[in-house]
Amino acid sequence: MTGFENFYSSIDATGPAVVHIGPASQMGNDIRLKICGRRLLVTVVGEPVCERLFEHFREGLAAKVIHPNMRALVDLTRFVGVIDWTVLARLRALAPWGEDSDHPSRVAYLLRDSGAAMMVKAASALFPLSQHRAFTHRDEAIAWLEATRPAA
Numbered sequence: 001m002t003g004f005e006n007f008y009s010s011i012d013a014t015g016p017a018v019v020h021i022g023p024a025s026q027m028g029n030d031i032r033l034k035i036c037g038r039r040l041l042v043t044v045v046g047e048p049v050c051e052r053l054f055e056h057f058r059e060g061l062a063a064k065v066i067h068p069n070m071r072a073l074v075d076l077t078r079f080v081g082v083i084d085w086t087v088l089a090r091l092r093a094l095a096p097w098g099e100d101s102d103h104p105s106r107v108a109y110l111l112r113d114s115g116a117a118m119m120v121k122a123a124s125a126l127f128p129l130s131q132h133r134a135f136t137h138r139d140e141a142i143a144w145l146e147a148t149r150p151a152a
Contacts, residue, residue, distance in 0.1 A: 047081030098129030108141035
């Protein structure tokens with residue numbers, strides 16, 4: 001289960017209804033985005049082409065459904081590939097991520113185990129104005145994202 005339903009148990013009144021970017025199928029190597037207001041869920045399955053992440057974000061920004069100060073859950077529990085850091089660097093250049101200090105962006109990474117926590121530190125360096133944290137339990141990640149003032 002990707003947790004789309006759990007993360008979006010209520011409609012976010014700050015924006016439009018749920019928007020999906022990416023394939024409807026949950027099979028194979030893919031990246032999917034689900035957006036509801038100021039909440040974003042990114043699910044990475046298998047070993048997808050990293051360029052697809054960039055394309056999805058560019059599409060979401062153009063459609064004005066992705067904002068630079070979102071609360072994002074990145075589910076990497078079924079990711080088995082290699083991260084293309086050049087794609088993430090290009091993604092960083094797409095928008096002023098985290099610059100709205102009144103509404104700081106938060107990114108929770110859901111990992112299979114704590115062994116991939118170094119990846120979160122690297123992502124934090126690429127996006128220094130956003131808050132990043134690694135989790136191995138979905139409920140804890142969602143609680144941190146939804147908290148008024150998340151713990152460091």
